[in-house]
Structure formats: C-alpha cells, structure tokens
Amino acid sequence: MIRFNRENLRKDHQLIWFTLDFLMLGLLILNLALIVFDFFYSFAGVQGLLSEYVPIVTDVYQPVHENFIFYDLIFVSIFLTEFCIRWVHAITVHTYSRWYFYPFIHWYDLVGCVPVGTLRFLRLLRIISIIYRLQKYKVIDITQTKAYGFFAFYYDAFMEELSDRIVVKILSGVQDEISRGSPLFDRIKHDILYPRRTMIADWLSERVAEATQESYMPNRGALRVYLEARVDTALQQNVELSRLRFLPVVGPTIQSTLEEAVGDIVATVIHQLLDDLASSRNHGFIEDVVNAFLPERTTGEGEEQGEDEANEALKNLINEILEEVKNQVHVKHWRGAL
Template sequence: MLKINRENLRNSHETPWLVLDLVMLGVLFVNLAWLIFDSLYATDFVYGQLGTYFPGLIDVYDPVHNNFLLVDLVFIAIFFTEFCFRWIVAIVRKEHLRWYFFPFLHWYDIVGLIPTGATRLFRFLRIFSILHRLHKFEIIDLNQTAIFRFFAFYADVFVEELSDRIVVKVLSDAQKDISAGSPLLDDINDHVLAPRRPVITQWLAGVINHLGKSISSDEHGEVIREHVRKSVGKAVRSNAQVSTLNYLPVIGRTIENTLEESVTDIVTASLVNLLSDLDAQRIDHFISVGMHDYTPTADALDKEVLSVVNECLELVKAHVSQQRWKSHLTDKESSIPATDPSDESELKADSTPR
C-alpha cells in the first residue's frame, strides 16, 4: 500500500496540487464508471434485464443515454479547464524550455478529450501521470509497491532480451564480413591511421627525442650507456684485428682499452644525436618512402589480427547472450529460506491430539 510522506509533501509545497489531483481523480473515476455503465446499457442483455427488474430506471436514463455526448462534454470541459490551468502554471514556473512543449508532453490528456470510445481510454493515463508526479517529489515511493516491481522486472526482461538479440545479430554480421575477406586492415589504415599520421609521427618524434635526451642524461641514461659500453667492448674484444694488439708488448693492452672506450663514446654519441635530431618530417618521409614497398597483406600478421578480432567478438557475444534476469530469479528464489523437514515433523507431532 502506498504511504504518503507528509514531510516531503510539506517541503515540496505540492499540497494544493495533491488536493487538485485527488479531485480530478474522483471526477475521472465518476466519468469512467459512467462510460462503462452507458456502454453496458447500450447492450440488449443489460437493457432487457433493467427493463425487467428496474423499469423505472429505463424511463429515467433513456433521455440521458440518447444525449450522452452532451453529458460527456461536461466532463470534457472540466478536464480541458484543468489542462489549461496546468499549462498556464507550467509557463509561469518555466518548467519547460518552450511554452508550447506542455501539450506535446501531455498529449494523452488532449487525446482523452476527444469524445470517442477509443480515445476516452487515454483518460486512464492521467492516473499514471499523477502517480509519477507524486513519485518525483518523493511524496510516495512506487519502488516499494509489488505491482511496480512486477512490471519493472518484466520490462527489464523484455528490454534485455531484445537488446541482446540485436547486439548478437550485429556482431554476427560483423564476423561474417570479416570471414568473407572484408578489407578491415586496409580500411583501418586508410580511414583511421592515415588521417592521423601527422599526429602519430609528431608523437613518435617526441618520444624518440625524449629517449635521446634521457640517454645523454647522467641521472637516467647510465643504464643504457652501460649496456652500450658492454656491447661495444664485447664486439671489440671479439674482433680478430683488434685481438692482435695483445701481441704488442706493454702498450698492446692499453691501446685495446683506449680503442674500446673511444668506440663506446662514438657509438653512444651517435645514438644520442640520432635520437635527438630525428623530427616528425624525417619519420613521415621514412614511412612514405621506406615503408612504401612493404605489403602487410602478404604477411601472416593480418590473419592473426583478424583472428584476434573474431575471438574478441565471440567473447562479447557469449557475455551478451547471458540471460542475467534468469540468474536474478535464481538468486531471489535461493534467498527464500527453505522449511526444515524436522520442523514440519515437530509441528505435526505437536498438533496430534493426545
């Protein structure tokens, strides 16, 4: 049962509107009950039964039934007046961006004013409009009602089932395009990477320049310089011509160490200069000219990339296809405590007459 939060009602200053809503609900129920009675009155069965048991009612109600449209116009005038009043208030409060938005957002009220059998049913939507407005101001809490939870759950089930099938269909079509030889890698290169090549080359040049400065730094480049020193020293010592310097007495070892240090300094300085001086124009020229003859389609890498994409899509499809609403139902049912059979036997024993 709905509970009215009186404190929120006072704070929201919606008490006059709540009174108006209750009055309009009363008028609405009277109108709908009258519509139902008049529709039943028009049937031969109900008319015959009333003529048998309540002949006086027929004499009184026949003129009303024959002019029911005029009676309904009275209710329509009441609803239309209330609609115009709310429209004026919405304009004064500036509840919408434009003054003419109100009738579009409350279209069901306008349709319900049309005096035909089908359109009169739209007057029922006024009930949901009132409940939504009260729920928005936290005067009532629809989330605590069983009927709201029931419809909300099955609405989520419907949306989940529909969206899952759409997503799986889209991913399956993408997989078919990939397996049919869709030029995905060429499209990525032409439409994604190529327009961004200036940005990519600028970023790559910045990274390379920063790497060169880091190598030349005494604080950060010691590890790289030590690695270069060991590599060059190993190469120098393993060289056949340099190893012959060991046969020179006294100065042979000194010359070899001096040569090793000199080559190490030259290689390190060359590497630092190469990395520091490399700019975006040179990288872009290298990609345009040096990589021109490289054909990635001839390599097995493109197949591996497509396989990775396909496997990722399969994982996404498997994840999307999981019906989470079923697991929600299972968890809800498992949370209900089961009755212990021993407790039932004790209850039966207690209820046995002695």
C-alpha cells in the same frame, strides 16, 4: 498497498499542484470507470440482466446512457481547463524553452479529451503520468505494491528481450563488416588500436606479470622437480646418449653428469623465462607481440603479406571478442527473478 508520505506533501512547495493531481486522478478514474460501464451497458443482454435483477440501476443509469456524450463533455471541460492552467503555469515558470512545447510534450492529455471511441482511453496515459509525477516527488510510493511488481517484472523482461535482439543484430552486422574487410576494420585498427599500442602493451605487461606471479611463484619448486624429471626421462630414452655408458671407466659418469647438466640448464632457462614474465622485464617482449598484431603501414610485397597475416589474426581476435559479448547478451537475467 500504496504508501502516502504526508511529510513530503506538506513540505513541498508544489502542494497546490499535488492537490490538483489527486483531484484529477480521482476524476480520471471515475470517468474511465464510467466509460467502461457504459460500453458494457450498451449491450442489450447486459441491459436485460440489469433490468431483471437490479432494475434500480437501469432506472438511474438509462438517462445517463442516453446522454452519455453530454456527461463525458463535462469531464472533458474539466480536463481541458486543468490542461490550460498547467500550460499557463509552464509558460510563467519557463518549464520549456518555447511556450508552445507544452501541448506537444503532453499530447496525450489533448488527444484523450477527444470524446470519440478509443481515443478516450488515452486518458489512462494521463493517470500514469500523474502517478509517475507523485512517485517522482516521493508523495506516494507504489514500488511495494503487487501491481507495480507485476508490471515492472514484465516490463524489464520485455525491454531485456528487445534490447538483446537489437544488440545481437548490431554486433552480427559489425562482425560481417569486419569479415568483409570494410573500412570499419581499418578504422578500428589504425584510428583506435594503433595509437594506443603503448597503452595496450603496458596493460598486457602488467596482466602477464600478475598472472605469472600468482600461478608460478607458489609452484616454483614443484615445477623445477617436474622439469628435471621430464628431462631425465627424455635423456634416458636418447639412443646416442645411452651409448656413452659403454665407454670404459668414465662412460657412466659422463652420462650421469650430462643428464644432470642438461636437466639443470633446461630448468634454469624456463625458470628465468618465467621470472622475466613475472617482472617488468617482460615489457619488451609484450611490446613486440603487440607490434606484430598492430604493425605500421608497409609497402613491400613480403611486408604486405606479413601485415595481411597480422590483420587476419586481429580480425579473428575482434570477432571472438564480439562473439563472447553476444553470448553474454543472450543471458536472460530476468529469468533469474522467477
């Protein structure tokens, strides 16, 4: 059900134009209904049925059908008069920067006035434009109607399908360009990523620290027990170390001491490494990683080979990111509304 907001209609300074909109909306609907009826009436079979069952309709409408162009021109003259009035008003209030822009922007109003064949149905666009204008100024509310919901759903579905195909096509082209080593990859690397190495390193450093703190700190004790157990198992399976137990008197003691010392050293080193990653001390390490991916331009043969390897890794990284973006684009959100 269409809702009318009489308060906005009374308060708005464009009351006269809204009144004209409603008048033109009624005339357009009447005119299109007449066009559709006349189209079907032109068939002999329809005329025969009407003559047999409702002869009064034939008697009344037959003169209209024979002079349909004349009656349609009456509507056209009203539409053109309204168009000229709005054009003059647009010039007066400087709606557009040039006086002759109005007929080009509202071309469907003019073309729809041509009383020839299917051009008449362009008047439907005029109905849509009037309804849109009334909705824009909150004079009416059509968003709660079933018709609006129906068309809005399929419009969104169509636009999503269309935009998804376009985006995937563009991203696939970008991936091809990057894989072929086009100037696009060099521009991404040297003009976009390389000048932002510090920012990337700072961002990665913060993310690594946060991730390490969230996953490592709560499990610090369990991780130490696990590492010591793994080291003990590895040492017990070591042939050279197992021979120490055969030493007289001190053999078992030395073996046990070594196992405890090695286990403690390994656990301490790994804990220290994770502590560093969980703090701001990881910045230097992350910066070295970023610099390895985004090295400065080099000229040496060995350095060029290293840069090629870094470039290949960076290409793979960009392609994987684009592939994930394409996978996300393929998600059909409109289907969730079914």
